[in-house]
Amino acid sequence: GTGRSGTTIVFRMLASHPEFGWFSNYSNRFPRMPQMALFSRLFDRYCHGGERHGLKVILPVPKEAVEVPRVVTDGWFSQPRTIAPGETARKILDDYRRNILATLRWQGKSRFLHKHTGFARAAFLHELDASGVFINVIRDGRAVVDSLLRVDWWSGSLDSWWWGDFPPDYAEQFRASGDDPAVLAAFVWLHLTDLIEEELGTLPDGTVCSIRYDEFVRAPDETMETLCRFAGLEINAEFRERLSRFNLRDGDAGWQRRLTPKQIQAVEGILAERLGNLGFSV
DSSP: OOTTSSHHHHHHHHTTSTTEEOOBHHHHHSTTOGGGGGGGGHHHHSOOTTOOOGGGGGSOOBOOOTHHHHHHTTTSTTSSSOOOTTOSOHHHHHHHHHHHHHHHHHHTOSEEOOOOOSSOOHHHHHHHOTTOOEEEEEOOHHHHHHHHTTOTTOOSSGGGOOSSSOOHHHHHHHHHTTSOHHHHHHHHHHHHHHHHHHHHTTSOTTSEEEEEHHHHHHSHHHHHHHHHHHHTOOOOHHHHHHHTTOOOOOTTSSHHHHSOHHHHHHHHHHHHHHHHHTTOOO
């Protein structure tokens, strides 16, 4: 999914399944050392849901770990563009595959779970492992806009457009809005969902499961069961108990209040068709 779409909480809850191994915050710090996954076994003993207090802040946790694919593929995975099928050298795929398999061995797990946002990488990951399946997390673009406006790492200026050349029609509307960051954020969501849908559309039937963030928040246990069945995983008592430790809140409740009426009108003007196609009311 795109950034700010709820992928982190979906990932962390699903990563609580006893079968799953994953990259951790320690993997991210030492990307060429899959041995760090040995410490991730502590997660099974002290699984703490979404809360981290006291000494638990030093525990390994599931993380997007952008440094691992960047370093292990010598920057190939993290380049600022999409990667066409068949474009990646075998050595790059082999090196990354070895790192993942070593991570699984050190963590003592049978399945690997990876979270990715940003430029679409479904084609690359399918080439890496054709048996893998994909979960696409979709969130109301207006809520994503609101979320982007509230993080300190996104400036809302063209300096924070990281997605190749800024399309001329986007630029015209951005200037007409007085360079409103909400308009730019709307184009970020629209552009990334375009890239994601394009890549997912090239994958074999039955390899993609799309979920909506708002429906997940309303029924997290049912969503987790759906995703486990999709991934061919057993839903056991241990997994259910771990899920009960997460405290969810609906992050979609505030965009109507925080965005100005002018911003809502502008954002909906840009996103109305896509939102409607995804089942969101406008």
